[in-house]
Amino acid sequence: xxxxxxxxxxxxxxxxxxxxxxxxxxxxxxxxxxxxxxxxxxxxxxxxxxxxxxxxxxxxxxxxxxxxxxxxxxxxxxxxxxxxxxxxxxxxxxxxxxxxxxxxxxxxxxxxxxxxxxxxxxxxxxxxxxxxxxxxxxxxxxxxxxxxx
Amino acid sequence: xxxxxxxxxxxxxxxxxxxxxxxxxxxxxxxxxxxxxxxxxxxxxxxxxxxxxxxxxxxxxxxxxxxxxxxxxxxxxxxxxxxxxxxxxxxxxxxxxxxxxxxxxxxxxxxxxxxxxxxxxxxxxxxx
Numbered sequence: 001x002x003x004x005x006x007x008x009x010x011x012x013x014x015x016x017x018x019x020x021x022x023x024x025x026x027x028x029x030x031x032x033x034x035x036x037x038x039x040x041x042x043x044x045x046x047x048x049x050x051x052x053x054x055x056x057x058x059x060x061x062x063x064x065x066x067x068x069x070x071x072x073x074x075x076x077x078x079x080x081x082x083x084x085x086x087x088x089x090x091x092x093x094x095x096x097x098x099x100x101x102x103x104x105x106x107x108x109x110x111x112x113x114x115x116x117x118x119x120x121x122x123x124x125x126x127x128x129x130x131x132x133x134x135x136x137x138x139x140x141x142x143x144x145x146x147x148x149x
Numbered sequence: 150x151x152x153x154x155x156x157x158x159x160x161x162x163x164x165x166x167x168x169x170x171x172x173x174x175x176x177x178x179x180x181x182x183x184x185x186x187x188x189x190x191x192x193x194x195x196x197x198x199x200x201x202x203x204x205x206x207x208x209x210x211x212x213x214x215x216x217x218x219x220x221x222x223x224x225x226x227x228x229x230x231x232x233x234x235x236x237x238x239x240x241x242x243x244x245x246x247x248x249x250x251x252x253x254x255x256x257x258x259x260x261x262x263x264x265x266x267x268x269x270x271x272x273x274x275x276x277x
Contacts, residue, residue: 048227048228049225050225050227050228051224052222053224054222055222061228063193063194064193065191065254065255065256066191066254066255091178092180092187095181095187096180097178097179097180098181099177099178099179101176101177101178102177128193128196128252128255129191129195129254129256130193130194
């Protein structure tokens with residue numbers, strides 16, 4: 001049996017859906033109550049990511065606050081992507097802890113990309129705790145213009 | 150006779166552009182030692198110029214706006230532009246002039262030094 005934190009969130013998600021409907025109807029935002037999802041990562045403890053297809057390449061943005069360049073490993077092979085990392089112990093020395101909500105997560109998130117990419121040309125950069133990943137599509141997967149004779 | 154006489158009008162543009170950003174609660178750590186309080190807050194993707202910290206009437210308001218630029222061909226989105234906001238009650242005896250904040254790797258570190266009056270002090274006993 002799987003008991004997870006997001007079972008609770010699923011229960012609350014219908015409220016979110018209702019609120020979204022009101023937002024759509026009125027054109028205003030009723031998000032005066034902050035959402036439940038402000039913390040790090042998804043309910044499963046993975047970093048949140050956005051994926052875009054810009055034609056020639058796939059682009060990803062991944063939230064990784066407090067991660068330095070050397071804390072993150074990225075593996076790409078064909079259409080398989082795996083990102084893992086661990087954040088260094090965040091707390092300073094010699095302080096009393098009043099509140100600790102930020103975890104020191106060690107995570108591995110893997111996914112199947114919709115398109116095969118050329119792992120040799122992939123590049124990544126991190127700024128302000130946001131990882132940008134550029135994955136050029138493999139030649140076979142790129143859109144080809146066909147000229148009519 | 151093709152005059153349009155709509156019963157109700159909706160502004161379509163308003164739907165696509167919500168006036169306010171979604172408010173998210175950032176995760177924070179709060180530490181204390183003899184000299185200061187130290188707050189760490191996770192603000193992924195927030196730029197330095199989009200952070201505002203206001204101390205007013207014993208309330209510390211921390212706001213960080215994160216803007217995710219629109220890229221065409223979105224296949225999956227787990228986050229979007231948002232406002233990280235959190236309000237703390239700050240105890241008395243903070244030296245406002247020396248409050249200091251730094252933002253590195255999407256983590257805000259906020260130093261709130263205690264004023265001299267509230268620091269623990271050892272009292273020497275004189276020979277009578």
